[in-house]
Amino acid sequence: xxxxxSEKVHIISLGCSKNLIDSEVMGGxxxxxxxxxxERSDAADIVIVNTCAFINPAxxxxxxxILTLAEEKKKGTRxxxxxxxxxxxxxxxxxxxxxxxxxxxxxxxxxVGNIVAHLNKFKKGKSRRAVVITKPDxxxxxxxxxxxxxxxxxxxxxxxxxxxxxxxxxxIPSIRGKARSRKPSDILKEAANLAARGIREIIITGQDTTxxxxxxxxxxxxxxxxTGMAKIKSIKWIRLLYAHPAHxxxxxxxxxVANKKMCRYIDLPIQHIDDAILQAMGRKVTGTQIKExxxxxxxxxxxxxxxxxxxxxxxxxxxxxxxxxxxxxxEIKFDHLGVFTYSREEGTKAAQLKSQISExxxxxxxxxxxxxxxxxxxxxxxxxxxxxxxxxxxxKSDRADFASMGRCxxxxxxxxxxxxxxxxxxxxxxxxxxxxxDADDYDLFAGIxx
Numbered sequence: 001x002x003x004x005x006s007e008k009v010h011i012i013s014l015g016c017s018k019n020l021i022d023s024e025v026m027g028g029x030x031x032x033x034x035x036x037x038x039e040r041s042d043a044a045d046i047v048i049v050n051t052c053a054f055i056n057p058a059x060x061x062x063x064x065x066i067l068t069l070a071e072e073k074k075k076g077t078r079x080x081x082x083x084x085x086x087x088x089x090x091x092x093x094x095x096x097x098x099x100x101x102x103x104x105x106x107x108x109x110x111x112v113g114n115i116v117a118h119l120n121k122f123k124k125g126k127s128r129r130a131v132v133i134t135k136p137d138x139x140x141x142x143x144x145x146x147x148x149x150x151x152x153x154x155x156x157x158x159x160x161x162x163x164x165x166x167x168x169x170x171x172i173p174s175i176r177g178k179a180r181s182r183k184p185s186d187i188l189k190e191a192a193n194l195a196a197r198g199i200r201e202i203i204i205t206g207q208d209t210t211x212x213x214x215x216x217x218x219x220x221x222x223x224x225x226x227t228g229m230a231k232i233k234s235i236k237w238i239r240l241l242y243a244h245p246a247h248x249x250x251x252x253x254x255x256x257v258a259n260k261k262m263c264r265y266i267d268l269p270i271q272h273i274d275d276a277i278l279q280a281m282g283r284k285v286t287g288t289q290i291k292e293x294x295x296x297x298x299x300x301x302x303x304x305x306x307x308x309x310x311x312x313x314x315x316x317x318x319x320x321x322x323x324x325x326x327x328x329x330x331e332i333k334f335d336h337l338g339v340f341t342y343s344r345e346e347g348t349k350a351a352q353l354k355s356q357i358s359e360x361x362x363x364x365x366x367x368x369x370x371x372x373x374x375x376x377x378x379x380x381x382x383x384x385x386x387x388x389x390x391x392x393x394x395x396k397s398d399r400a401d402f403a404s405m406g407r408c409x410x411x412x413x414x415x416x417x418x419x420x421x422x423x424x425x426x427x428x429x430x431x432x433x434x435x436x437x438d439a440d441d442y443d444l445f446a447g448i449x450x
Contacts, residue, residue: 006036007123010044014062015052017156017205017241019086023050025140026085026115027147033116037147041069046081046119051088053175055343062088070102081122083107085115087175090136097131106131109176112138136162136177142190153394153429154201154237154413155194159187159225163207164215165244167271168282168349169314169342172207181213184220184228191229200392200431201237202229203412209240210247223255230259236431237392239412241267245293246285253300263409264301268293269309273328274321277314280353287328294332305410307336312369313362314342315353322365329372335380336416337373339366374441381417381439391419391434391446393426404428408444417442 009030013023026048027037041047047069051062069082083105084093093106107118111132118132139161148155162177163170191202204226206212213220229238238261243252245268256262272278273287297304310329312322329337341362344351389408397405402420411417419434426432426448434446 006034007045007119008036008038008043009046009048009119010038010041011048011050012041012065013050014065015050015054015058015087017203018158018161018207019050019052021140021146021156021158021205022086022109022112023048024146024148025112025144026050028145029113029116030119031147032145033120035116035119041080042078044080046083046122048083048085048115051084051086053087053091054170054172055340055345057343059088066100066103070100073102081105081119083118085109085111089131090133090175091171093131093133097129101129104129106133108133109136110134110138112140113144136175137180139180139182141182142186142193145193148194148197148199151395151428152199153392154203155199156203156205157187157191157194158182158205159209159212159222160206164211165208165284166282168280168353169311169345171345171348174347176207179208179211179215181216181220183216184213184225187225188228188232191235192232195232195234198429200235200429201239202235203239203241205241208242208244208247210243210249210252221251223249223251226252226255226262227259230261235261237261237263237409239263239265241412243268245270245290246283248293248297250296250300253297256304257301263305264303265305265307265410265412266297266301267307267412268297271309271311272314272317272325274317274324277317277321280316280350281311281314282349291332305335306332307338307412307416308334309338309340310369311340311342312365313357315350315357316355317342317357317365326369326372329369329376333376333380334373335410336377336412337369338415339369339373341366377417378439378441381441381444384436384444385439387436388449389419389434389436389444389446390431391421392431393421393428395428397421402445408434411444417444419444419446421446421448423448 011023013020052058081104085107089106090108160181162179163172164179212222270290275287391406391408393406404421405418408419433449436446438445
């Protein structure tokens with residue numbers, strides 16, 4: 001019997017770390033089924049675009065990618081099946097189905113685990129154009145072997161999916177469903193599997209990592225989970241992202257300081273500091289409580305690196321309220337900070353609020369805070385000159401005057417700066433002691449201590 005040729009699949013992953021993990025899971029399922037993953041879309045029989053739809057820029061990026069591929073299909077220079085997956089499909093798939101006829105299949109976030117069944121319909125020639133939007137309740141397990149980059153030294157580990165916070169500006173609960181935590185034993189098994197594959201750094205992610213376990217009958221704690229993960233020998237660093245300020249606790253902070261493998265780094269998205277704005281956002285925390293949490297974190301972990309994200313231009317953000325936020329940024333001096341302009345998302349409570357602010361004014365406010373933060377980051381980085389930092393060497397440098405580059409414990413991948421290493425004798429994948437010799441607004445420069 002003649003063996004049929006395996007079809008080639010290319011996956012384009014857009015958006016956040018949680019979406020990237022879904023793409024890696026789909027890749028693993030394709031591999032297991034005998035489909036062949038390829039690195040270029042022009043070499044594929046099937047192209048999957050795993051989309052984000054969190055805010056307008058993310059939706060625009062996704063649509064641009066989809067329309068570029070649709071245009072390629074329209075030209076007819078080559079034949080391929082086009083699949084749109086993820087958040088954009090979950091939210092707008094039915095609407096886009098009639099608008100972009102070149103897309104063969106739209107599947108929502110609940111269909112990640114069924115990707116092979118959908119693709120096999122193409123293979124058998126039984127598939128007609130379709131849109132499959134089901135309940136967004138998929139939750140990966142350690143049985144899902146993710147496709148990671150062969151050069152990956154750090155990776156994200158999703159401990160939960162969905163969100164039950166229901167902030168007034170956010171569509172995630174409707175796209176991703178309610179918060180669903182994975183069992184601790186399953187998470188630790190995946191962490192051990194990742195370590196066995198050569199991963200040095202585990203980055204804990206989820207829509208709200210500090211709400212972990214609340215939905216499970218046994219109510220496992222994030223602190224116990226982190227402690228268990230730190231016992232896995234070949235894992236060297238563990239980093240915590242998406243810690244909601246309303247849910248972070250003293251025991252989480254004490255766990256970070258007690259375990260050497262825990263990076264003294266916390267991503268604490270606060271969004272705003274003005275009480276009226278926080279209330280309108282549905283953040284379930286006050287400005288005073290946010291300040292108390294930051295004070296407590298710095299007391300328990302004196303050398304903690306704090307990252308936050310802010311939203312400017314939320315409805316009702318008067319000049320006075322914006323200036324209160326700006327003063328707060330100047331006062332607290334976060335190590336890392338990102339600013340989003342408010343995105344008016346249909347179907348959210350905030351979209352109905354009065355006192356909407358113009359895009360031009362939102363962007364002006366964003367630039368003011370980012371300019372202020374650049375100076376703060378520069379001063380903090382300059383204060384590190386002369387200090388000794390552990391650095392994970394990740395790749396060759398993109399600068400001629402430095403041999404390699406990586407990150408210290410204070411730097412998360414992609415969202416923070418990097419550390420450039422002068423010396424060229426170290427091996428990629430090693431964690432080395434370095435002395436910081438210089439710094440700029442976001443990056444550090446160092447030499448290896450022999």
